[in-house]
Every structure is written in structure tokens, then in C-alpha cells.
Amino acid sequence: MRVAQDRLDATFAALADPTRRAIVAQLARGDATVNELAAPFAMSLPAISKHLKVLERCGLISRTRQAQFRPCHLEQAELDSAASWIEENRRIWTERFDKLDAHLRDIRAEPAKTSPAKASPAKTRGEPADE
């Protein structure tokens, strides 16, 4: 539990930076080397490497040991964990509103139920009330 919380802390913190999000977005399209990842940014290789270390530490990316190329690879599981946490809370929130909505519909329907007993069934059969 504690480990899962720590990982979520690190994952959300890693995503709280536009360069790191851009790197994740590029890796979603395919593995890439540090040089390829650095290309779109006006940033030194050591600066990009620092961002990659943050992403690697929280498990969002992994790096293979293919000599000097070491392509970076997006790890879907960590992105899934962050998505799950948000989704769970959106679901709870949405269900609450759905319940509130149903409750408001019940309240609005209530006056019909409390109207004279004879009139209601007649109305549902489309016949005139016998009074």
C-alpha cells in the first residue's frame, strides 16, 4: 500500500513537467534514443538525461542496455496506475451525481403519487377521471 502510494507520488510528480510529458508522449509512439528524444527540445543532452532519470525512477520508462544507444521504452503499467487512480475518483463523483439526479427525479414525481388515488390510474389508462 505504502509502496503503491510512493509510486503514485513519483508518477504524478514526474508528469508535472511539460518536457517529461512530451517525452512520454513521444515514447507512446515508439521507443527512442536519448538523442532522438532531445531533438525537439532546445535543451542539452545532460538536461534531457536528468528528465529521463526521473521518468525511469518512477517506472514510467525503462532503458535497455544496447551499447551506447540504450533506447527508452514507455512502461504502460505506471501510466495505467495513474489513470486508474483518477478514473476511480471520477467514477465515485459521477455516481454521486447520478444518484442525486435520480433522487431529484423521485422528488419531482412525488406530487403525482400523493394526488387523489382515483384520478391517477384513470390518467394512465387515458380515460377521463370519474368525478
Added chain:
Amino acid sequence: MRVAQDRLDATFAALADPTRRAIVAQLARGDATVNELAAPFAMSLPAISKHLKVLERCGLISRTRQAQFRPCHLEQAELDSAASWIEENRRIWTERFDKLDAHLRDIRAEPAKTSPAKASPAKTRGEPADE
């Protein structure tokens, strides 16, 4: 675009803390006052207030001005933005694997197409090849 990026930075940074995530999770279940939000934590009210300020600044929560009670309210839109960003990148990632999968299936199907023209139709009719 820049504003949207800054908001995402702030939202992900706000979610990178277990106390703030617990507050968001509680508010998903309904509005709550600072006292109610502080109750589950062994934390001073000023410490909780500091976390609430972080959540308020990035737009994840809002506070009404009802005298000293000021209930906190979860703002779905900010949670949606964070979820959308993650979802978009999971989608790109998944589509890439679906394409790769389809490509591998094509490659596996290829040898049948390149085998002798006479033998293939015979096989599909369940008849012996006429050679």
C-alpha cells in the same frame, strides 16, 4: 496552450502527494469543510489548509464563501484534463501495439500466399494436391 500546460503541471504536482489525493478522494464523495477533511489525518488545520491551497490554486477544488464553514468542492474539469492527457497517450500506445499485432498476423499469413498456386486452392477444398 501554455496556460493548459501550466494547469496540467500544477494538477499533476497537486496529485503527487498522498494527503492531497486523499482529500480529492473524500471530496469525490461529497463537499466537506476543512475540519471534516482534517479529521482522518494526524495533521494540524494549518497543514491541511496549505494542502487545500495547492488544490485550489490548480483548480482541482473550489471553496464557497459561506461564513466560516467554506465547504470545499471538487472541480471535475481539472480531473478530466489530467485523465484526458493520460488516456490520449495510452490510446496512442495501445493502437501502436494493435497495428504491430496486425502486421505480425499479416507476416504469418504471408507464406500461404506465396506457396504454389495449384496446391493452395486444393487444400482449402480438402482435396489432395494434384502433383
